[in-house]
Amino acid sequence: MGDPVAEAVVAARADGPFTDLRDLVRRVDLTTAQLEALATGGALESLGVARREALWAAGALAQEGPDTLPGVSVGVEAPTLPGMSEVETAVADVWATGVSPDSYPTQYVRPGLRRAGVVTVAEAVEHEAGRRVAVGGVVTHRQRPGTAGGVTFLSIEDETGLLNVICTPGLWQRFRRVARSSPALVVRGRLERADGATNLLAEHLAPLSLQVASRSRDFQ
Incomplete structure (x- = not known):
């Protein structure tokens, strides 16, 4: 408004x-x-x-x-x-305010993600560094700092938390269209830990279809 x-x-x-x-x-x-x-x-x-x-x-x-x-x-x-159903209410909340206070879009596709071997953010951060995992979530940020040597940082979020994703220049170029346009992603990669934070070094990106539209805060 x-x-x-x-x-x-x-x-x-x-x-x-x-x-x-x-x-x-x-x-x-x-x-x-x-x-x-x-x-x-x-x-x-x-x-x-x-x-x-x-x-x-x-x-x-x-x-x-x-x-x-x-x-x-x-x-x-x-x-x-x-x-309204729970999904319709979540759609309305996200459209109007950008957030859904009572649920999260990934909840409605979690059974399918489980069958595909995709873990939650909370589960990913409990795994040991170096382990390869697949995590799915809504893309909340895309950022390429000027001092990062071409590396792009994504933030993906599911119903359990937020995870930082590191995309190398080569990876970004390979999956450029998916990376730039998909509101939600399944990211496969290797877990890294630095200064107490868990990051996912991306090796593969795929679009994640949700029942709820979403918006990210992107670099220009």
Whole structure:
């Protein structure tokens, strides 16, 4: 939504709690897209409406605002709608806020990862240095420091933790397309330990298909 809109909501809330959705839009000037973002992220559940109900109402309520006559919107009340599954809720959380507080995308593909011999981050860091493992997770960062001699560092995260991945220039060039574009990866490589930290020296990268979209913070 952007900081100005978020600050406007907080400022209006300081004058007293919002009683319902209509009260919110009467006190804060919100577009349909902004209302939909609040609904998708679950921010409107405190007003007594589930995410799908709030999304239904968003288009109608956007017709009202601080400068309109009250009650001009119609079709606000939603019919009975099915609740969201755990996967759908995680999708909505990640889309709206970039995080999923109640679950993590890799949880939903863990059985398949187990069958493929892919371990969790927590399991990887317990193994001895030098061991070759495969770890799958969401790519949270891609970084190539100017002093690293062409080495690229990735951070991958699963439901158990975060792991640093080291990609040599040759490895990066070989898997460049996958490395740059895949939101989640299965990384096969050799575990290293330095200064108490565990890193995975990558030897192979493969895209990991998740049921939840994700975003990483990448170098430019």
